[in-house]
Amino acid sequence: MTQGFYKILSNIQLTRTVYKMVLGGDTGAITASGQFVNIKLDGKFLRRPISICDYDETTITLVYKVVGVGTEQMSKMTEGQELDVLVGLGNGYSLDKCGDKPLLIGGGVGVPPLYNLCKKLINEGKKVTVVLGFNTKEEIFLEDDFKKLGAEVLVATADGSYGVKGFVTDAMKDVDYTYFFTCGPMPMFKAIEAVASTSGQYSFEERMGCGFGACMGCSCKTKYGNKRICKDGPVLEREEIIW
Amino acid sequence: MVNTKVNLSGIILDNPVIPASGTFGFGYEFAELYDINCLGTFSFKGTTKDPRFGNPCPRIAECDSGMINAVGLQNPGVEKVIENELPKLKACFNKPVMANVSGFSVEDYAYTVEKLDSQEQIGWFEVNVSCPNVHGGGMSFGTSPEAAAEVTAACRKVTDKPLYIKLSPNVTNIVDIAKACEAAGADGISMINTMLGMRIDLKTKKPVIANKMGGFSGPAIKPVALRMVYQVYEAVKVPIIGMGGISTAEDVIEMMLAGATAVQVGAANLVDPFASKTIIENLPKVMEKYNIDDLSQIIGGAH
The missing domain is CATH 2.40.30.10 (Translation factors)
Incomplete structure (x- = not known):
């Protein structure tokens, strides 16, 4: 820092x-x-x-x-x-375990941090699929940016005004993936957790005091012990998360 | 050359600036950013007998000129503090450190102080009878003179190190409580802890913090802290560590004029990780500006 x-x-x-x-x-x-x-x-x-x-x-x-x-x-x-x-x-995403076909799942304002990740994965020669979820067509952003990187992009809108009608979990149904990375709201995380078929990483959001690990304002419990979202996160591995 | 040294219960501090407990962890997070040996000392994360996760999130709410926290004394417990945290601290801090201790019974406090007493790194104890964020302990000991005195006496029995009692501002008469601690054997008074406060989210129409209420800190509470330090200084003979909204070298001097021998910096560390270092660097020039040669000479100067 x-x-x-x-x-x-x-x-x-x-x-x-x-x-x-x-x-x-x-x-x-x-x-x-x-x-x-x-x-x-x-x-x-x-x-x-x-x-x-x-x-x-x-x-x-x-x-x-x-x-x-x-x-x-x-x-x-x-x-x-x-x-x-x-x-x-924060720790950021770890690219070590993602295999050849990583899936990136972003919901709303959770989409942005996946952009640089997508760029890195494509530079490493991975076949990247990006699933973006928004409430409605007018709220969509970064879709073209991901396409320009060379990713396959699927968009879901809750009201069906663009792309797949429904949620990210509807759009990712037929995607063949080796690992997933996600950022978005908690209801989306829970829906992903229910259907995901591989290991993956979730990036969490919490109200923070300092943002650098000093105040314990954003702690959570994990299977690997207490973690600070700001310092030990925001990215946690699927295996350690207590839902 | 100005003199920033102060004597805190027999231990000379290079300067009176002390990062406050709960805003500085066990020091090593900040040691990645700068050499923390520039500090007078610091008060480490509130330690209890048993490990504690603390309260659910959200634990933090922003306010005008301050913040509310309801962390709830998250700490690994005294055994792990001795086993893991103090060795890591030793690697980056070569001065005596202030041990902040909290508890849920008189016995808890004494147990934790006794365990830590053997650690040579520890120069002072700061016993927190004022945490507003835990139920059935913490602040409840700091809101009556009798209970505060009981905790003080129990800790006094198990340590010969300088013993400071950290008081709550959430009381009717802080002077009586300070006097009771002094009479029970405290070497000094540390004040003030956070003020009980809350915020409500207009979107959800519910309290922002999961614990509903929390401890309000930051520049907004400085006038209250100054007033209380001023009052307690007139009533006790033991030294006072003053805190509450300290963010600048000017604030340090103002708090010392009210009666503080040393001054803690809390919430400011969370906004600017270099805050304590910057305050220390600015102290000499601010002293010169106000014609102060020796900082220890201004303690209680406003009286």
Whole structure:
């Protein structure tokens, strides 16, 4: 983890509530897909943890949903402003055990951290299938980005306005996969847990205090002992999770 | 050259800045970020007789100029602290550390203090009779002078190390409780723990925190902490470790003027992991700005 000041290179709206912010600065502390940053905002006491959608040597891309006063403030920030950011937090996804045909399952605002993961898996020569779940057509984002990486993309919408009608579990029915990676809301996790046929990794969300393991504000129990979502997670292996 | 050293019950601190229990773990997380030997000392994560997971999540809620936590004393228990945490701490911190202890009965407190007493790394005990986040213990010992004195006396019997009692602000008269602890053998008073507070989510129309209430900390509580330290300073002879919303070197000086010999930094560490280090680095220049040569000379200066 490092602390630094990052310049906003762009901040654009993708859907009614989802924005994409690109930050410029040192990314050396990022070691894995699925890690997050923790952003200090003027007038807000606690930082805002946001998953990293993508990164390269000098930029970090965040795709975030406006869910409260902090993210709303972020959505109004403009190019050139600077942010105090803790970078490289959390464990991120581990690519070691995923076999040749990994399946990536994202629900709503859980989709972004899968993007860099998808990029890495494709660079490793894997045949990647991405299943994205949204409530309705207007809320879909990053679909084309995943396609451009070379992944096979299946979209499910709860109201059937686009792609498969239903949930991610409906869209993944006929997918042949060797392992899965997922990020999204808890009801989606439980549905996946009920049908998944392989091992996999889940990325969890929790209200955090510090985001770097000091306060024990986001602890959970696992089969491997107590873990802090911010430091020992947010990614947990399927085998260790207590549902 | 200004002098930032203070004497805390016979142990000289290079500076009065002490990260508060529960915001600094057992130190080694922060040692990855900077050399924590710059600290006066720090108070390690509240330790109990038995391992505790603590409360369900969410445990954290943000407030204006502060936060609420309801962690509930998550810790691996005193045996594992001695076996696993203290050796890791020793590898990155070569000063005496402050052992924060909590319990659910008078016997629990004494048991944990006695177990830790043999650990040479420990310079002081800070006995927490003020945790607002556990039921049937913690704060209930800190809300009556008799119960606080009973815990103090029991711990006093099992250690000769400096014994500080950490008091709750959630009381009618903190002065009476401080005096009772002093009379029962405490070497000092540590104050204040968090203030009981809550937030309600307008979307769910329910409390944000699973435990419903929690301990409010951060800059918002600093005036309350200053007032209480000021009052207790007038009533006891033992030293006070002051805390509550400390975020800057100016805050440290203000708390010392109220009567604190040393000052703890809590919630600020969680927002800025370098907060304690930055405060220490800024202290000399802020002292110079206010014509302070020797920090120990300003203790209680506002009286």
